[in-house]
Amino acid sequence: MVAVLVIEDDDRIRLSLTLALEDEGYTVHAAATAEEGLLRQRREPADTVLVDLMLPGIDGFECIRELRRHDDVPIVVVSARDDTHDIVAALEAGADDYVVKPVATKELTARLRALRRRARAATAGPRATAVGDLEVRPQAGEVLLRGQPLALTRTEFRLLCELAEHAGQVLSRQQLLERVWEYDFGDERLVDVHIGRLRQKVEDDPGTPARLVTVRGLGYKLQR
Amino acid sequence: MVAVLVIEDDDRIRLSLTLALEDEGYTVHAAATAEEGLLRQRREPADTVLVDLMLPGIDGFECIRELRRHDDVPIVVVSARDDTHDIVAALEAGADDYVVKPVATKELTARLRALRRRARAATAGPRATAVGDLEVRPQAGEVLLRGQPLALTRTEFRLLCELAEHAGQVLSRQQLLERVWEYDFGDERLVDVHIGRLRQKVEDDPGTPARLVTVRGLGYKLQR
DNA sequence: GTGGTTCTGTCATACAACTGTCATGAATCC
DNA sequence: GGATTCATGACAGTTGTATGACAGAACCAC
Numbered sequence: 001m002v003a004v005l006v007i008e009d010d011d012r013i014r015l016s017l018t019l020a021l022e023d024e025g026y027t028v029h030a031a032a033t034a035e036e037g038l039l040r041q042r043r044e045p046a047d048t049v050l051v052d053l054m055l056p057g058i059d060g061f062e063c064i065r066e067l068r069r070h071d072d073v074p075i076v077v078v079s080a081r082d083d084t085h086d087i088v089a090a091l092e093a094g095a096d097d098y099v100v101k102p103v104a105t106k107e108l109t110a111r112l113r114a115l116r117r118r119a120r121a122a123t124a125g126p127r128a129t130a131v132g133d134l135e136v137r138p139q140a141g142e143v144l145l146r147g148q149p150l151a152l153t154r155t156e157f158r159l160l161c162e163l164a165e166h167a168g169q170v171l172s173r174q175q176l177l178e179r180v181w182e183y184d185f186g187d188e189r190l191v192d193v194h195i196g197r198l199r200q201k202v203e204d205d206p207g208t209p210a211r212l213v214t215v216r217g218l219g220y221k222l223q224r
Numbered sequence: 225m226v227a228v229l230v231i232e233d234d235d236r237i238r239l240s241l242t243l244a245l246e247d248e249g250y251t252v253h254a255a256a257t258a259e260e261g262l263l264r265q266r267r268e269p270a271d272t273v274l275v276d277l278m279l280p281g282i283d284g285f286e287c288i289r290e291l292r293r294h295d296d297v298p299i300v301v302v303s304a305r306d307d308t309h310d311i312v313a314a315l316e317a318g319a320d321d322y323v324v325k326p327v328a329t330k331e332l333t334a335r336l337r338a339l340r341r342r343a344r345a346a347t348a349g350p351r352a353t354a355v356g357d358l359e360v361r362p363q364a365g366e367v368l369l370r371g372q373p374l375a376l377t378r379t380e381f382r383l384l385c386e387l388a389e390h391a392g393q394v395l396s397r398q399q400l401l402e403r404v405w406e407y408d409f410g411d412e413r414l415v416d417v418h419i420g421r422l423r424q425k426v427e428d429d430p431g432t433p434a435r436l437v438t439v440r441g442l443g444y445k446l447q448r
Numbered sequence: 449g450t451g452g453t454t455c456t457g458t459c460a461t462a463c464a465a466c467t468g469t470c471a472t473g474a475a476t477c478c
Numbered sequence: 479g480g481a482t483t484c485a486t487g488a489c490a491g492t493t494g495t496a497t498g499a500c501a502g503a504a505c506c507a508c
Contacts, residue, residue: 074342084328091334096342097321098335104308110315111322118298118320118342153455170365189495190457196496215365216465216494217378377466378494413484414468420485431485440476440483 003027004112005046007037007063008078009055013101017050017078020105026112034058038066045073048112051095053079053086061093068094074115078103129164131224134202134211136164145202155180156198159191163212163222172219195220227251228336229270231261231287232302233279237325241274241302244329250336258282262290269297272336275319277303277310285317292318298339302327353388355446358426358435360388369426379404380422383415387436387446396443419444 004026008014011032018028029046031037034055041049049067053060064075077090077098087098096115099108128137135144138161143150152160158180163171171179173188181190195214199206213223228250232238235256242252253270255261258279265273273291277284288299301314301322311322320339323332352361359368362385367374376384382404387395395403397412405414419438423430435447 084331087331088334091338096338107308107311110312114315114320115342118339155456169363187458189459192495193457193497199496214495218365218381221365379467411469413470416484417468417486420487423485438484 001027002048002116003029003044003046005029005031005037005041005049007031007034007049007051007055007060009033009052013052021109024105024109034060034063034066037063041067041071041073045071048074048076048116050076050078053077053081053090061089064090064093064095072119074112074119076108076111076115078108129167131164131167131222132211136160138165143202150201152198152201155194156201159194160198160202160222163220167222168224170215170218170221175219191220225251226272226340227253227268227270229253229255229261229265229273231255231258231273231275231279231284233257233276237276245333248329248333250333258284258287258290261287265291265295265297269295272298272300272340274300274302277301277305277314285313288314288317288319296343298336298343300332300335300339302332353391355388355391355448356435358388360385367426374425376422376425379418380425383418384422384426384446387444391446392448394439394442394445399443415444 002025004021006014006017006021006028008017008030009032014030014032018030021028027046029040029044031040034051035057037049037051038058040046051060051063055063058066060077060079064077067073067075075095075097077095078101079086079090079098080101082100090098096119097111099111128135128139130136133146135147137143141157143152143157143160159176162176162179173191176191177183177186177188195212196206199209199212202211203209211223212220214220226249228245230238230241230245230252232241232254233256238254238256242254245252251270253264253268255264258275259281261273261275262282264270275284275287279287282290284301284303288301291297291299299319299321301319302325303310303314303322304325306324314322320343321335323335352359352363354360357370359371361367365381367376367381367384383400386400386403397415400415401407401410401412419436420430423433423436426435427433436444437447438444
């Protein structure tokens with residue numbers, strides 16, 4: 001089920017967009033203001049956002065920037081203004097597409113599909129990942145090994161989440177430093193140490209790692 | 225350096241697009257027909273493709289489908305026709321965006337940037353290549369031979385990735401030195417040595433190489 | 449606050465693996 | 479047959495990784 005958040009202050013347009021999208025099989029979250037939309041998106045994230053530019057209070061541009069601070073969700077601007085300046089500004093703010101009202105429902109949904117097709121590979125959100133008998137649940141803040149919860153420290157947990165999110169892919173020490181520690185620089189040995197500690201808890205035989213494997217010269221990966 | 229392939233049969237429009245994009249710092253590959261564009265893209269892939277719909281011979285829709293058979297490159301349709309039916313058909317065929325001529329250069333480049341921003345997150349690096357029963361997975365940092373992982377050193381791995389990325393093409397020792405070692409000069413024999421080591425691991429009979437073949441006087445290639 | 453506990457980052461060390469150079473011999477070309 | 483071009487084994491220096499110890503920081507309960 002695909003959910004779309006529609007942020008549009010004009011009641012009639014919001015309703016007609018909602019009906020049209022529901023007709024096409026989408027679940028629609030509707031919001032009349034940016035504030036409402038942002039709140040809604042935080043509580044119950046939709047897969048795509050449609051946003052008008054002229055909104056009371058926080059305007060569309062600001063709304064897009066605010067969404068983009070934490071969210072990589074596809075954003076389509078639906079605006080009455082057909083002006084290069086607005087289009088460029090909206091795209092620069094972080095929108096993915098810009099269509100001019102009135103827009104044919106068929107075109108809109110085709111654009112949504114194209115965008116989702118492109119975005120899908122990237123939407124590696126913090127979902128639960130299971131790798132063998134190791135289960136990582138980022139939202140729950142817990143890791144289960146053969147169903148038993150593991151006592152991990154915060155750093156170990158974040159490190160494991162990062163590796164789990166990209167299970168099967170090598171992550172360099174540099175990438176891990178940036179994503180887990182938010183260091184732009186720093187001693188890469190630090191990563192080794194924490195991997196070592198993680199192995200003590202995660203591996204059956206920490207001496208010969210089977211899950212948290214080293215790829216010499218490249219980094220570490222969580223074996224699928 | 226970002227390269228854009230422009231496929232457009234109208235000389236004037238093609239020229240003006242080319243100039244406008246070059247002004248913005250893009251490298252432009254221009255083609256007047258779909259056939260020419262497809263060939264060009266296969267030989268020298270651009271990062272984004274702009275394509276017209278009405279082309280002599282293979283039309284734009286078919287061109288998009290053909291591109292999509294092997295390539296995940298972002299595609300933007302630039303067409304004179306502002307018709308829902310065409311827009312939907314082009315997006316369904318695999319295009320990522322559709323703009324109507326005449327389009328402001330600023331808008332076009334803003335759309336290109338937005339699309340590349342989105343596409344980059346997804347591709348995040350080179351894709352896996354399979355050549356016969358040898359599978360090279362750059363992101364996983366691993367190489368499988370008949371499904372079994374091979375223990376390669378970093379240099380061997382990078383060398384094989386480079387050869388796999390251009391499977392079937394001869395790469396000179398000089399090219400390999402530049403791309404794998406990032407040397408501008410250096411002893412070309414070094415490449416020989418590492419090819420030799422790689423053969424020990426990759427070839428069934430290292431004495432008579434079947435995959436990593438020498439092209440005397442030119443270099444090496446990975447046999448398709 | 450205080451005292452105890454846990455966590456974090458730095459360092460030193462030991463070990464294993466990799467790299468580049470060279471010398472030698474084989475294959476190929478003309 | 480002589481000259482290139484390539485293959486391969488050995489070797490020493492370099493680099494990459496694992497790990498234990500330790501001191502300061504953060505956290506907790508009281």
